[in-house]
Amino acid sequence: MTDIKLPDYLPSWMSDHVNSYLADGEAAHLWDASLGGGVGMLTTLLLTTKGRKSGQTLIIPLIYRPSGDGGFCVIASKGGAAAHPAWFLNLQANQEIQVKVANDEFKAVAKVTSGDERERLWKLMAEYFAPYTSYKAATDREIPVVVFYPA
Template sequence: MSVSDSPVDRVKEHIRRYVETDGADGHEWQPGVFTLLLTTRGRKSGELRRTALIYQPDGDGYAVVASQGGAPTHPAWYLNLQEDPVVHVQVGADKFQAHARTAGPEERDRLWRLMTEVWPDYDDYQSKTDREIPVVVLEPVKG
């Protein structure tokens, strides 16, 4: 099945380079800021949708933030994984299936601090919106 990449041109270009080079170009997006590729199933279309997200490793999994730059609504990828939490992840050249879940309050606080260490703008994004920006944990599926 084909995958539709982000409709945002700069993100689409980032994904193209990431995929073509198996993460050699794109995994480190900016100095010290690493990205992964997250593929979700569209909750309405059923199509596979892929985007690039800043991440931080956490234990065996990875944390990402559903910020959408502080927009008043959640990003489509987050709404998709709420409907179907089975996702595909690529971290550098490593590709795997994962289960996505929203971090609970205490875990979110810890992971939020972890994420703002690498991308301080998340605090600015949170101040722009009344919604609590979710932190998502991507846990690799074993076996």
């Protein structure tokens, strides 16, 4: 992952996490969720997308859980904001993404889940990171549940 840019809107603790993850994915794979209102050490991955407006390669950390079918499940919550997060809009515009889980880097494809699969994975993620429940209550939009599969 070279020539990447951290989005300008990232808080410093998130930028620090990305930089640590890039230096040693195994050491930074677990993130202290108390920084984001959760509890304990949670698994994170790095998602690399191409900015739909800027064209720049952008990277962001996301909490994940294994989806049970070889994928990595994430939530496009943006803290319950009315609009989808930029990373989600970027991958809608360009499916060429890269994922780093610990020290394993791979090209991936993203699937936005629906129906029973979405409900199962939402529950899995909300049990893992409780703030997702309050994010859901804070917005009228359906928060996307996305699974990244190695390409």
